[in-house]
Amino acid sequence: MCLPPAQAAPGPRTLYAAxxxxxxxxxxxRPCSLDGARDAARAVTGRSVRVLLASGTYPREKPLRLDxxxxxxxxxxxxxxxxxxxxPVLSGGxxxxxxxxxxxxxxxxxxxxxxxxRQLFVDGERAVRARGGECPATVCDATKAxxxxxxxxxxxxxxxxxxxEAVIKIRWRAYxxxxxxxxxxxxxxxxxxxxxxxxxxxxxxxxxDSTTVDSARYSGVAFFQNAxxxxxxxxxxxxxxxxxxxxxxxxxxxTCAAPTSSPxxxxxxxCSTARTT
Numbered sequence: 001m002c003l004p005p006a007q008a009a010p011g012p013r014t015l016y017a018a019x020x021x022x023x024x025x026x027x028x029x030r031p032c033s034l035d036g037a038r039d040a041a042r043a044v045t046g047r048s049v050r051v052l053l054a055s056g057t058y059p060r061e062k063p064l065r066l067d068x069x070x071x072x073x074x075x076x077x078x079x080x081x082x083x084x085x086x087x088p089v090l091s092g093g094x095x096x097x098x099x100x101x102x103x104x105x106x107x108x109x110x111x112x113x114x115x116x117x118r119q120l121f122v123d124g125e126r127a128v129r130a131r132g133g134e135c136p137a138t139v140c141d142a143t144k145a146x147x148x149x150x151x152x153x154x155x156x157x158x159x160x161x162x163x164x165e166a167v168i169k170i171r172w173r174a175y176x177x178x179x180x181x182x183x184x185x186x187x188x189x190x191x192x193x194x195x196x197x198x199x200x201x202x203x204x205x206x207x208x209d210s211t212t213v214d215s216a217r218y219s220g221v222a223f224f225q226n227a228x229x230x231x232x233x234x235x236x237x238x239x240x241x242x243x244x245x246x247x248x249x250x251x252x253x254x255t256c257a258a259p260t261s262s263p264x265x266x267x268x269x270x271c272s273t274a275r276t277t
Contacts, residue, residue: 012048015040016083019056034064034090041078042069048076053088060092093121099249106231108248120237120249127249130230130238131167136220142168142213144198146188153224156182163241164227168197170211170218 021031026040031054041049072078082088099109111117120127132153140149147166150156158164161179166189168175177193188194199209210217224230228238228248237249 010047012050012077012079013044014050014052016052016054017058018054019058019088021054034058034060038064038066038070046076048072049078051078051080052083053080053086054083055086055088057089057091060090063092064090096120102248106248108243116241117239122235122249127235127237128233129225130227130232130236131223131225132227132230134220134222135224137218138220140166140221142218144194144214146186146194147213147221148185148187149221150182150187151185154229155179155187155224155227156185158227158229160240160242161187161227163239164224164230166224167222168213168218168220169222170213170215173211175213 015026015037016028016031017026017034017037018031021033021036023030023032024036024040026032026037031037032040034053037051041051070078094112094115096109096111099107101107118129135149135153139152140147150161155161155164161182163178165176165178166187168177175193175197177189177197179187180190181188189197194213197213199212199214209215212218226238228240230236231238231248235249240248
């Protein structure tokens with residue numbers, strides 16, 4: 001009695017995507033878009049799948065959404081990776097043009113409707129949001145209600161303090177809470193950000209309440225950011241919610257006049273599973 005030779009499992013199916021890809025072939029010669037490659041991968045059965053991305057920038061108006069249909073199963077895998085030697089970039093940025101100089105040496109540009117930039121890239125390099133120095137806990141004393149230090153930091157004199165944020169770092173946690181009000185020496189912050197930064201939120205986990213703004217580990221504010229009054233170093237930028245011509249950048253030579261982009265889509269990929277909590 002002779003048994004037929006064992007059949008080797010088929011190798012992975014390789015699909016290809018490129019910034020200018022289209023259609024559903026997903027081959028090297030005719031690559032797909034990211035969404036097209038995802039849909040093609042979903043249609044593959046009985047074998048693993050590799051999706052290889054060619055070099056270039058993949059503009060995204062909305063996130064690339066992956067869910068349970070895009071996960072491996074029955075011993076098969078779905079892998080997304082850069083093609084050998086490639087450097088793909090998924091970008092939700094919008095190109096900003098029309099930079100014009102201001103009398104104070106800064107430059108400003110308009111942004112598309114619906115864009116509130118937290119990031120600005122100049123020639124591919126991420127610019128720094130204008131920021132100040134640290135404020136120790138002896139000055140910026142934080143409680144569940146808010147924080148002192150508005151006078152010492154100069155925030156009481158800022159034109160639009162409610163555009164600014166306090167950045168606080170405690171061990172592995174980093175809080176970015178926007179200022180919502182200034183009353184005398186006291187600052188209040190947006191919620192639920194400030195609520196979630198304080199103890200007693202009912203969260204579980206190791207040492208959660210020991211890494212809050214009202215814990216003994218709090219040593220002060222690392223820095224405040226995004227105020228025009230902090231725009232002092234070349235290459236920094238701010239977003240001014242009161243003006244259509246924003247963000248504003250302090251130029252290094254003509255740095256700000258160079259091609260720039262600001263993310264419209266904060267997240268360029270999104271993963272979900274069938275199970276939610």
